[in-house]
Amino acid sequence: MKNLNYLFTKFGYFIIALSIIMCVSCREEEVVDKGLPLPVMSVKETKAAKNFEYIGSIEGVESVEIRPQVDGILEHIYVDEGEFVTKDQVLFKINSQPYMEDYKNAMANVNLEKAKLEKAQTDVDRLQPLIDNEVISEVRMKSVKADYQVALSSLQQAQAQAANMRINLDFTTIKAPVNGFMGRIPKSIGNVVKKTDSEPLTNLSNVNDIYVYFSMSESDxxxxxxxxxxxxxxxxxxxxxxxxxxxxxxxxxxxxxIDANSGQIDRSTGSITLRAKFSNPDTLLRSGNTGKVLVEEIYPNAILVPQGATTFIQDKKFVFVLDENNLAQRREIITRGRSGDNYIVDTKSLSPDDRIVISGLDKLASGIKINPIQRGQLTSNL
Known part of the structure; x- marks a missing residue:
């Protein structure tokens, strides 16, 4: 009895194994008959953009170096680095006492010259009746009038000197010439500042709009x-x-x-510098920032192929294209660049409605039959 049960058990295992083998064999025959199931897409013409990248440097539309116009000791700093200031806001104060004394001295000289001019005018007025009555000669009058002209010229010279002293006095108060953000302030209160300093007191940038300067090759x-x-x-x-x-x-x-270019090619680099203007309403961008300028070339009728649908052999790119019998054929493609995650393919390589395999390429070789799982078509990322 035990031997009989053993034979039945063995026979059952044999039947199960035979069923599995038959099932796998049927599936293999089905795959061979219908082809390898892989996702396929039909390529179409669509609008696409190819980007050209150029390294750029960012500057405010108005970028001003703040420099002292007179020498002296820096007495006050009224603003801080990075602070936004408005036009005519006071930024720095240089000790004005020496320039105040110079101005006072110049004004005293003006008053002295005014007094001399008044005396010369009095002499002219006093002698005029005597000339009219021929009491004295006209030669004396000419001498007095010459003294008057000398006094007038001396007064004008003194007034000019006083005006110059006043300008120097006003220069001790340094104001913002434009709205903008303060840059670094290398000087401290008590430092001596001079007109000839190589480094400015600070830089002031108006960044409501910004310029991005970048260079591209002559051929581009x-x-x-x-x-x-x-x-x-x-x-x-x-x-x-x-x-x-x-x-x-x-x-x-x-x-x-892009609103301007340098107008000439740099002979040493073979490139030309261009300028692009951007609005910066939130003042996110500041002078000194860097970035990449993207110039887009628009393809009105492009054929796009996902990068994952391509294979490389040496320096060439290939895709698998299905023929009318769903047989995969490896085909070389010529690309014109990238648009997002896709290659822009020359129309000589692929035609609209060509079907390409988009994944599982490691299982493929030319001549293998495919059971296409249609995934639609690729559309533009614009």
């Missing part, structure tokens, strides 16, 4: 200029607006426009 410049001015052909266009990528990798929320 010519390419973009032709694309910008060519309104007749169907060539790719260049976006009028540019974007700015900040140091943290984020894209600045406001777009800018």
């Amino acid at each position: 410049y010519l390419y973009f200029e032709r694309a910008k001015n060519d309104t007749l052909s169907k060539r790719n266009k260049v976006n009028d607006e540019v974007k700015l990528v900040l140091a943290d990798g984020s894209v600045y929320e406001h777009n800018g426009k």
